[in-house]
Amino acid sequence: MSTIPTPAAPVAVKSSRFGKAPQSLLHLAFREERFFLVLSIFIGLFSGLAVVCFRIAIDWSRIVLLGPVPQPHQLRLLLAPVLVSLVVAVLVLHVFPAVRGSGVNQTKAALYIYNGYIPFRTAVGKFITAALAIGGGHSLGPEDPSLQIGASLASALGRYLHLSRERLRLLAPVGAAAGLAAAFNAPISAVLFVIEEVIGRWSAGILGSVVLSAISSVVVVRFFLGSEPIFRIPAVGLIRPQELLAYAALGVIGAFAAIIFAKGIGFFRPRLKALPRWTQYFQPAIAGLLVGLIGYLGAPQVMGAGYGFMDQAMHNQFTWKMLAILAVLKIVATTASFVSGTPGGMFAPTLFVGAMLGGAVGVVEHIFFPTLTGSIATYSLVGMGVLFAAFLRAPMTSVFMVLEVSGNYSIIIPVIVANTIAYVISRSFQPTPIFDLLTRQDGLDLPSLEEQREESVLRVEDAMQVAPIPILEDNETVADANQRVHGSQADLYLVRLHPTGWSSVTQELLHRLASEGKGEMSLGTALPTGRLPYLHPDLPLEMALRYVYQEPIVPVVNRADFGKIEGVISRDAVLSKYTVVSREGHA
Amino acid sequence: MDFKKLDAIAHQPPVVLVALLLIAIVGFAAVHRLVNRFESRQGVLAAQIFYRGLSEQKNKNFEMAIADFRAALSYSPDNYTYELSLAKALIASQRFSEADSYLTRLAERAPQDGDVNLQLARLAVHNSKYDDAVRYYHRAIYGLWSNDSDGNRRRTRLELVDFLLQHDQRMEAQAELIASAASLPPDPQLHLAVADRFLRAQDYQDALDQYRQVVQLDRDNPLAHLGAGKAAFELGQYRTAEHYLQKAFEKSAQDENARSMLETAKLVLASDPARPNLTAVERRRRIAAAFQQAGERASQCLQSQSVDLTATATPANPLRDLRTRWVELERGMRRDAMRANDNTLDDAMGNAIDIEQVAQQQCGRPQGLDLALLLIARNREGAER
Numbered sequence: 013m014s015t016i017p018t019p020a021a022p023v024a025v026k027s028s029r030f031g032k033a034p035q036s037l038l039h040l041a042f043r044e045e046r047f048f049l050v051l052s053i054f055i056g057l058f059s060g061l062a063v064v065c066f067r068i069a070i071d072w073s074r075i076v077l078l079g080p081v082p083q084p085h086q087l088r089l090l091l092a093p094v095l096v097s098l099v100v101a102v103l104v105l106h107v108f109p110a111v112r113g114s115g116v117n118q119t120k121a122a123l124y125i126y127n128g129y130i131p132f133r134t135a136v137g138k139f140i141t142a143a144l145a146i147g148g149g150h151s152l153g154p155e156d157p158s159l160q161i162g163a164s165l166a167s168a169l170g171r172y173l174h175l176s177r178e179r180l181r182l183l184a185p186v187g188a189a190a191g192l193a194a195a196f197n198a199p200i201s202a203v204l205f206v207i208e209e210v211i212g213r214w215s216a217g218i219l220g221s222v223v224l225s226a227i228s229s230v231v232v233v234r235f236f237l238g239s240e241p242i243f244r245i246p247a248v249g250l251i252r253p254q255e256l257l258a259y260a261a262l263g264v265i266g267a268f269a270a271i272i273f274a275k276g277i278g279f280f281r282p283r284l285k286a287l288p289r290w291t292q293y294f295q296p297a298i299a300g301l302l303v304g305l306i307g308y309l310g311a312p313q314v315m316g317a318g319y320g321f322m323d324q325a326m327h328n329q330f331t332w333k334m335l336a337i338l339a340v341l342k343i344v345a346t347t348a349s350f351v352s353g354t355p356g357g358m359f360a361p362t363l364f365v366g367a368m369l370g371g372a373v374g375v376v377e378h379i380f381f382p383t384l385t386g387s388i389a390t391y392s393l394v395g396m397g398v399l400f401a402a403f404l405r406a407p408m409t410s411v412f413m414v415l416e417v418s419g420n421y422s423i424i425i426p427v428i429v430a431n432t433i434a435y436v437i438s439r440s441f442q443p444t445p446i447f448d449l450l451t452r453q454d455g456l457d458l459p460s461l462e463e464q465r466e467e468s469v470l471r472v473e474d475a476m477q478v479a480p481i482p483i484l485e486d487n488e489t490v491a492d493a494n495q496r497v498h499g500s501q502a503d504l505y506l507v508r509l510h511p512t513g514w515s516s517v518t519q520e521l522l523h524r525l526a527s528e529g530k531g532e533m534s535l536g537t538a539l540p541t542g543r544l545p546y547l548h549p550d551l552p553l554e555m556a557l558r559y560v561y562q563e564p565i566v567p568v569v570n571r572a573d574f575g576k577i578e579g580v581i582s583r584d585a586v587l588s589k590y591t592v593v594s595r596e597g598h599a
Numbered sequence: 600m601d602f603k604k605l606d607a608i609a610h611q612p613p614v615v616l617v618a619l620l621l622i623a624i625v626g627f628a629a630v631h632r633l634v635n636r637f638e639s640r641q642g643v644l645a646a647q648i649f650y651r652g653l654s655e656q657k658n659k660n661f662e663m664a665i666a667d668f669r670a671a672l673s674y675s676p677d678n679y680t681y682e683l684s685l686a687k688a689l690i691a692s693q694r695f696s697e698a699d700s701y702l703t704r705l706a707e708r709a710p711q712d713g714d715v716n717l718q719l720a721r722l723a724v725h726n727s728k729y730d731d732a733v734r735y736y737h738r739a740i741y742g743l744w745s746n747d748s749d750g751n752r753r754r755t756r757l758e759l760v761d762f763l764l765q766h767d768q769r770m771e772a773q774a775e776l777i778a779s780a781a782s783l784p785p786d787p788q789l790h791l792a793v794a795d796r797f798l799r800a801q802d803y804q805d806a807l808d809q810y811r812q813v814v815q816l817d818r819d820n821p822l823a824h825l826g827a828g829k830a831a832f833e834l835g836q837y838r839t840a841e842h843y844l845q846k847a848f849e850k851s852a853q854d855e856n857a858r859s860m861l862e863t864a865k866l867v868l869a870s871d872p873a874r875p876n877l878t879a880v881e882r883r884r885r886i887a888a889a890f891q892q893a894g895e896r897a898s899q900c901l902q903s904q905s906v907d908l909t910a911t912a913t914p915a916n917p918l919r920d921l922r923t924r925w926v927e928l929e930r931g932m933r934r935d936a937m938r939a940n941d942n943t944l945d946d947a948m949g950n951a952i953d954i955e956q957v958a959q960q961q962c963g964r965p966q967g968l969d970l971a972l973l974l975i976a977r978n979r980e981g982a983e984r
Binding site: 047050051054057058061064065068071072075080081083173174232236237238240320324326327328329389 | 610615616619623626627630633634637644648666669670673674694697700701704
């Protein structure tokens with residue numbers, strides 16, 4: 013553990029209601045950080061309520077627009093997406109312009125660019141337009157809008173309460189986690205996804221709030237809509253290690269499907285955005301026509317989010333050919349719906365493609381290897397995780413998402429194997445993750461956890477130098493110390509304090525102390541009382557910058573034995589290391 | 600109090616928390632109402648679609664029925680009845696693997712459900728899983744049924760019996776039938792169904808008992824008479840068989856096999872020299888007729904095999920030996936026709952029966968009097984045993 017003094021909690025800006033010093037017990041009880049936690053619970057509750065209404069709105073509009081039992085060759089399957097798209101396009105262009113695009117990226121932009129500001133209007137607009145679009149048959153999911161609705165509600169609440177800018181920034185991800193958790197009925201996945209994709213870094217400061225909001229929103233959703241997992245599959249028995257090869261094959265196939273999916277979106281989206289503004293009135297309608305045509309001609313399963321059909325795929329209700337066709341058609345339909353600017357998310361379509369692909373691969377593998385014990389449901393579930401890892405590039409979320417939506421922890425090993433393979437292949441062929449790609453297409457540059465993982469971090473040990481010899485002890489006399497440093501070239505020597513701690517002394521000071529008649533005094537008594545801060549070799553180099561300007565050298569000590577010196581670090585050493593790295597980077 | 604002060608109070612954390620709590624309570628109430636309305640609307644919609652599916656199923660339009668049941672289930676996901684109906688429709692449309700997943704899930708929810716176990720048994724039958732099928736049938740028989748449990752259990756048991764008989768498991772089938780017969784209500788159709796299966800299981804005595812019960816309950820039932828006649832015939836009770844079969848044909852039963860049985864029964868009754876109360880003359884006449892018939896049967900059978908009746912060095916042929924013996928006996932009988940004693944008659948009858956039995960082995964099942972002689976022989980052996 014480092015003894016470096018940690019910076020104080022962020023100071024609230026002047027406008028914050030909590031910026032003043034606590035005056036009473038009441039104020040003490042409602043200090044901003046505690047209030048923030050309580051507020052997170054309310055954000056979760058409100059997001060949960062909003063998402064319940066949102067899901068009902070989608071279901072209701074689907075019944076009204078596509079009919080209670082959508083079947084091929086029903087004319088409404090062709091007409092509803094087109095007509096709804098025209099309405100949605102007008103709403104997006106004239107009433108709710110901010111609802112276009114990915115809710116994940118907008119929440120991320122709120123965190124990093126707009127100080128946590130997401131207009132409340134966005135929540136309303138996303139609710140209405142996404143409910144119409146998804147209910148009207150567009151191949152999009154409700155999770156991304158739910159995430160944005162949650163973030164928008166949280167942001168509005170934070171603004172009303174005049175929270176500090178720092179808190180306001182963090183409130184958007186807190187709401188996002190609540191919205192996503194409610195949509196997925198999966199709190200752990202939502203927390204992980206928000207950390208992986210929205211916040212983009214592990215931050216203990218916000219983790220508590222994110223978890224509280226996610227849990228409370230899920231409680232609300234389960235209270236109203238039941239606690240059953242989205243998919244119900246029987247527990248998987250003992251899986252022989254050889255069978256993991258079958259799942260590995262699924263990982264490879266899923267990775268390439270994800271790459272095609274991502275490339276399609278990456279190719280068409282900027283081109284459609286570049287078309288004249290008037291075409292944006294018709295782009296969703298054309299996408300709707302394509303999706304409607306697919307439904308009309310025989311595959312209404314691709315319309316909407318498709319959770320019911322994923323469940324059917326898991327229960328072996330399609331042939332492998334049908335599963336493969338549905339996976340391909342879903343990629344086509346979702347690409348069309350998403351690139352046209354129709355509000356809605358890609359989570360559900362990603363899971364749909366994964367479920368169908370997984371089911372198809374599972375059936376085919378069973379044909380060739382009848383001894384495989386994994387059920388089709390298992391392959392479908394693993395397929396979902398594969399697409400999630402390879403397409404959305406959230407590997408940790410992908411694993412927990414599969415476990416949570418199925419309530420089945422027995423498939424963790426196949427999921428990890430397949431997801432890892434898919435993730436690695438996807439990264440090789442599609443270096444930019446889909447959310448980053450969309451961000452860059454929108455002209456923004458937001459940090460991502462994947463990028464951070466790629467970055468090589470400079471550490472203290474990279475700039476560390478050998479400590480000046482000798483190392484003095486605080487119990488030796490000034491005279492002895494003078495004798496020991498005699499003939500040494502260094503100007504500054506480290507002094508080991510007992511029981512722990514470090515100080516330093518210059519040769520000049522040692523001479524002066526001796527000349528002042530303090531030769532028989534111990535160094536610990538003779539030296540000024542100040543202690544040096546110290547570092548450990550594995551700490552990021554940037555931490556050294558805090559101290560090297562105050563002290564000429566900073567000791568770098570062993571974590572297991574603070575009295576054991578590993579080296580020292582100085583301002584010149586740190587700066588020269590950054591200079592070298594910068595030159596190497598340019599080269 | 601001015602607006603600024605009010606605004607400041609409204610933003611005080613305790614006030615804010617109380618306000619948020621109130622908003623949450625109101626929100627909960629509103630959403631609760633909304634969800635209830637939506638769920639009740641969905642419930643109605645699901646029921647409508649479900650009943651439409653049932654009518655489609657009745658009209659054997661299974662694909663439409665499946666689509667409707669699926670839609671009903673999507674609006675009411677945990678509805679047991681909808682799920683079971685969907686599984687049944689899938690089985691009816693031969694989509695067994697799809698049905699299997701639904702039924703397995705239903706069985707997890709209600710392992711004692713007789714209907715679910717019955718459907719699982721049918722799936723196992725389709726998948727040629729004999730042990731699973733029997734296990735599920737038994738679970739269905741001893742499981743819980745929502746209505747008409749006795750009737751459902753009885754029908755399931757009969758289905759199990761049919762399955763066992765298909766697999767030639769007559770002993771197991773007989774055991775199930777005995778259990779079923781023990782608790783039958785006085786319904787002629789039920790007794791008839793059980794009796795028919797007893798007959799198929801070759802438990803002729805129980806079959807005859809059940810048919811008799813049907814006749815008691817429904818005197819004019821031609822099928823019961825027919826079945827009783829067949830059972831009695833198989834038991835060697837030719838008088839009874841003749842009685843029931845005669846009645847069956849009087850009641851316009853149509854069964855060529857039974858008609859042949861009736862003829863055979865009559866022949867047996869008319870040809871059996873061992874029947875009680877026969878005069879010595881009649882007994883002799885019957886033995887002579889049987890003996891002559893057997894001789895002709897032997898000649899025909901040997902000729903059909905192109906066996907030279909005069910050759911002596913040809914490979915051994917039991918029928919030819921019997922024919923030789925028959926010739927010797929025939930000479931003796933012709934010489935002392937009127938004085939033939941019981942021993943001679945017994946030898947002649949024994950030879951006739953031996954010929955019929957060997958001829959059956961060599962030339963196939965006979966018809967008419969030859970068959971009657973075989974049946975007389977069987978009865979005689981049975982009586983001796």
